[in-house]
Amino acid sequence: MVQILGVNFHELKLVKKALETFYALGPRTSERILAKHYIHPRAKMGSLAPKTVTALTAELSTMKIENDARKEVQDNIKRLRDMGTYRGKRHGQNLPVRGQRTRTQIWTARKLNKIERRG
Amino acid sequence: MSVPNCMRCLTRPSAVATAALRPFTVPVSVSLTAAGRVAAFSTTPAQQATPQKGSKTPAGRMDARIKRMANGHVRVGKRLHVGGKKGGTRPKAPLPGERKAYRKRIQLSNSNALPVKDLAELDGEHMLSEKNVAKVLSLPTAVIDQLRTVEAFKPTQTWGLFRDPSLLIRPETVDLMNRMQDSVANKQTLRLVIDGDKLTGKSILLLQALTQAFLKDWIVINIPEAQELTAACTEYAPIPGTEPVQYMQQVYILKLIQAIRKANEKVLSRLTTAYAHPELPQHIPVSSPILALANAAKEPDSAWTVFSALWKELSSNIRGRPPILFALDGLHHIMKISKYRNAAFDLIHSHDLALIKLFTDYLSGQASLPNGGAIIAATSRNNCPVSASLELALEQRLATQNGEEPPAKKPYFKGYDSRVEGAMKSAQVLRIKGVSKLETRSLMEYWAASGLLRTTVDEVAVSEKWMLGGNGVLGEMERASLLTMRL
Numbered sequence: 018m019v020q021i022l023g024v025n026f027h028e029l030k031l032v033k034k035a036l037e038t039f040y041a042l043g044p045r046t047s048e049r050i051l052a053k054h055y056i057h058p059r060a061k062m063g064s065l066a067p068k069t070v071t072a073l074t075a076e077l078s079t080m081k082i083e084n085d086a087r088k089e090v091q092d093n094i095k096r097l098r099d100m101g102t103y104r105g106k107r108h109g110q111n112l113p114v115r116g117q118r119t120r121t122q123i124w125t126a127r128k129l130n131k132i133e134r135r136g
Numbered sequence: 137m138s139v140p141n142c143m144r145c146l147t148r149p150s151a152v153a154t155a156a157l158r159p160f161t162v163p164v165s166v167s168l169t170a171a172g173r174v175a176a177f178s179t180t181p182a183q184q185a186t187p188q189k190g191s192k193t194p195a196g197r198m199d200a201r202i203k204r205m206a207n208g209h210v211r212v213g214k215r216l217h218v219g220g221k222k223g224g225t226r227p228k229a230p231l232p233g234e235r236k237a238y239r240k241r242i243q244l245s246n247s248n249a250l251p252v253k254d255l256a257e258l259d260g261e262h263m264l265s266e267k268n269v270a271k272v273l274s275l276p277t278a279v280i281d282q283l284r285t286v287e288a289f290k291p292t293q294t295w296g297l298f299r300d301p302s303l304l305i306r307p308e309t310v311d312l313m314n315r316m317q318d319s320v321a322n323k324q325t326l327r328l329v330i331d332g333d334k335l336t337g338k339s340i341l342l343l344q345a346l347t348q349a350f351l352k353d354w355i356v357i358n359i360p361e362a363q364e365l366t367a368a369c370t371e372y373a374p375i376p377g378t379e380p381v382q383y384m385q386q387v388y389i390l391k392l393i394q395a396i397r398k399a400n401e402k403v404l405s406r407l408t409t410a411y412a413h414p415e416l417p418q419h420i421p422v423s424s425p426i427l428a429l430a431n432a433a434k435e436p437d438s439a440w441t442v443f444s445a446l447w448k449e450l451s452s453n454i455r456g457r458p459p460i461l462f463a464l465d466g467l468h469h470i471m472k473i474s475k476y477r478n479a480a481f482d483l484i485h486s487h488d489l490a491l492i493k494l495f496t497d498y499l500s501g502q503a504s505l506p507n508g509g510a511i512i513a514a515t516s517r518n519n520c521p522v523s524a525s526l527e528l529a530l531e532q533r534l535a536t537q538n539g540e541e542p543p544a545k546k547p548y549f550k551g552y553d554s555r556v557e558g559a560m561k562s563a564q565v566l567r568i569k570g571v572s573k574l575e576t577r578s579l580m581e582y583w584a585a586s587g588l589l590r591t592t593v594d595e596v597a598v599s600e601k602w603m604l605g606g607n608g609v610l611g612e613m614e615r616a617s618l619l620t621m622r623l
Contacts, residue, residue, distance in 0.1 A: 029232060052480075055479070057476065058368055
């Protein structure tokens with residue numbers, strides 16, 4: 018097991034995929050992080066040197082990921098609602114925000130559009 | 137009219153039906169079940185056997201739900217269970233890497249093939265003489281081990297069909313071996329690229345060069361697949377203090393050092409170091425054995441330093457140092473921009489990777505081997521990335537060698553690479569084609585003697601296979617005559 022930012026990963030997991038498990042860290046960012054630390058794209062967690070693991074953790078701790086990124090989204094929604102905008106109101110009602118029909122097919126909005134949005 | 141047995145059970149009639157058909161059979165031991173059936177013998181394993189009605193096991197409860205016909209046959213609910221939790225255990229999944237190891241295994245012997253009698257064993261002189269052209273000769277066991285260590289055999293080649301690995305001597309073989317011989321005599325570096333169509337035997341010719349080098353006690357360094365170096369599948373790191381920045385591939389180089397050490401042990405054990413190497417992780421005093429220097433590579437981090445020191449020793453201008461053969465297969469892969477990226481997220485050119493830079497420096501003639509030797513690269517035409525500069529350079533070198541006007545660059549094409557042109561500016565090109573009918577005949581006789589070709593080897597058969605193989609393309613002939621067999 019290799020620990021990055023407090024999360025344990027299996028030794029056979031690809032480093033790229035492991036980085037992408039963090040919220041708000043996608044394929045483009047993970048590619049750049051790998052290049053910055055001279056890790057080849059097919060590297061597995063088990064092949065990382067301890068100092069690289071430390072460097073990765075240090076790098077990730079300066080980035081806006083996981084709860085910080087979630088907080089940013091929630092703040093944005095909250096700001097919309099506090100301003101009393103239509104978009105803020107629709108978020109509060111768990112309804113589509115951008116003029117979609119509400120007769121059918123609003124599962125995604127029901128799931129995601131909340132004031133305290135999870136992810 | 138309905139049949140007494142259901143269609144599923146026709147192949148194995150029930151005990152009732154058997155009893156009805158053969159009324160005189162008296163079972164030795166009779167056990168009566170609740171349904172009153174006789175079970176004298178069954179091939180069903182105990183685990184899968186239908187449990188008795190009313191038993192407490194899950195299978196027994198299920199059995200109670202199964203609807204039985206009056207004649208004792210099961211019409212519904214009797215289905216083959218594949219997977220799922222019911223039934224036996226699943227077979228064990230292969231361990232990580234096991235499938236790949238099976239796919240990449242090298243089989244060099246087939247005990248079902250006939251041993252070929254009167255097959256001479258290769259020695260250092262066989263491949264130098266014109267009179268051995270079109271002969272098939274077997275590889276000595278010691279050299280087989282060495283070749284295996286440097287990964288000269290490939291899984292796609294047909295070694296696994298024959299009793300022992302053997303090689304066909306071609307005119308190109310004799311030509312190449314004589315050029316290698318001359319390079320040692322003149323203390324020059326042979327810089328050569330083997331090119332040719334698909335399946336014409338480029339990798340085998342490279343293997344013959346490696347064989348000859350081992351037989352002649354050269355030091356052999358082989359990169360069996362150049363794509364492993366540039367496809368971004370092995371560790372890399374910038375080498376400190378290099379400008380422009382070069383990159384080492386620690387893990388690959390550590391493996392390479394170990395292969396060099398193991399394959400060339402006989403030659404290296406005679407040599408001693410001539411320089412002090414203060415940069416090494418462990419102290420190696422001057423005139424200690426070179427094997428000790430090679431053994432200093434234990435960690436990937438120090439691998440490049442050790443390799444540089446080893447190369448400095450081997451390629452130094454000291455009397456008694458043996459010639460070196462540095463071979464590489466899959467030249468196109470190192471004549472392009474690699475898949476690696478630097479910290480600024482720019483792609484790294486293959487020639488910035490230190491090991492490849494070393495190879496191209498010698499291929500271009502920027503550096504030379506003072507004790508003679510050869511830098512040989514083979515192209516691979518099946519797995520061949522586009523490299524316009526390399527293709528052009530190959531055509532230009534060939535035209536120059538034949539005394540023709542070399543073709544010019546396309547004026548408005550932007551895909552040329554000046555570094556590739558520089559690397560290829562003065563290398564020789566050996567283009568190989570199909571074999572002659574004489575060689576085909578010799579090869580087919582070898583196949584027939586191995587018991588793999590069951591036709592008379594006469595002029596008609598030879599011509600047929602030669603033509604089926606695209607005018608003597610070796611791999612195509614193998615496909616046409618060996619690989620289509622239903623073994």
